[in-house]
Amino acid sequence: MDLRQLRYFVAVAEECHFGRAAQRLHMAQPPLSQAIRQLEGELGIALFHRTTRRVDLTDAGRAYLDRVQAILAEVDQAAHHARRVAAGAVGHLTLGCVGSVTYSLLPTLSRHLAAELPGIDFSFRGEMLAPDQVEALHSGAIDVALLRPPAADLSLTVHTLRRDRLVVALPAEHPLAAMTQVRAADLADLDLIMHSADRHAVMHDVVLGVLRDAGVEPHIRHEVGETSTLITLVAGGLGVAIVPEPVTALSLDGVVYRPLIRPEASIELAVAHRADRAEPHLARTIDVIRRLF
Incomplete structure (x- = not known):
């Protein structure tokens, strides 16, 4: 027994006629009739009542048809799913x-x-x-x-993917908030909030490099692991921070962002x-x- 025989059986069952089923399957009628007889022989049951004019399913044939249709549907779905996996669609x-x-x-x-x-x-x-x-x-x-x-x-x-400019996050009441842009040198002697050195944050080393290139020795007040916490501490007036420009999407009351210049820096x-x-x-x-x- 193979799937081809099962598909032949379904075609004959649905057409109730060997000739029409053969046309649907694009094959001659004698090999179709032989395949169905072989299937019945393997099952040991009659699947059809045959007359000269039509073919009808036996009770066993109707029961078999329900299961075979479900099996073939599962096979088709399995093939469809496998093709989608191979295409990277699932x-x-x-x-x-x-x-x-x-x-x-x-x-x-x-x-x-x-x-x-x-x-x-x-x-x-x-x-x-x-x-x-x-x-x-x-x-x-x-x-x-x-x-x-x-x-x-x-x-x-x-x-x-791209490079993001660095900006300075400032408490809204900070004197530097009145400026349209901030130099790295302007951050000398200010309390800084930075990503954690203990957790090897990339931004920690980037910010240190920017400040030291400008001759500023950083005064680190807080180190944190999460960007949201960093900006929250800035909003609380506990210090200033240098962050990538996309962080400006995190808008909190009490925080303003200003471009960083001299040196103008970015991060990948x-x-x-x-x-x-x-x-x-x-x-x-x-x-x-x-x-x-």
Whole structure:
């Protein structure tokens, strides 16, 4: 018994005529009649009442037809699903995002992915520092990372998406808030709120580099792991912070943002995944993200 015999049986059952069933199957009638007899022989039952004018299902044939139609439908669905998997149209992926992406880009990104790849189930983890994202990529906790390089790990594939300018987050009542732009030198002797050095935040080293290039020795008052916490502390008047420009999407009462100049600095945003991952749905997702940016 094979699927071909089952499809022959369904055609004869639905047409109630060997000639019409043969035409539907684009084959001659004698081999069709022989295939049905072989099927009945293998089952040990009669599936049809045959007359010179028509063919009718026996009670056993009707019962068999219901199951065979369900089997063939499952086979067709399995083939369809396998083709969609091979095309990268279905699957599940978890994306990890740095804080600035969480607040500025994630709403647009999630809508864009849902529209372009509706068969893929996406979940998101926000407020992840780059070292935590790299570790999560290796463990499989996330599949794709939107992070701030450097990610010096040869086991990862990293694509730069764009560069974001740095801005200064200030308490609204701070004297520098009256300026249209802020120099790095203006931050000398001010309390700074920074991403955590203990957690190896990329922004920590970037901010130190910008300030020291301007001859400013930073006075760090608080170090935090989450961008939302950092901006909340600025709103509370506990210090100032240098952040990527997309953080300005996190609008809180009591905080204003001003462009950073002299030196004018920026930081890369990249998408990363494990180099040994080559699933079609992962590749399609990376392609959509790169085109979006």
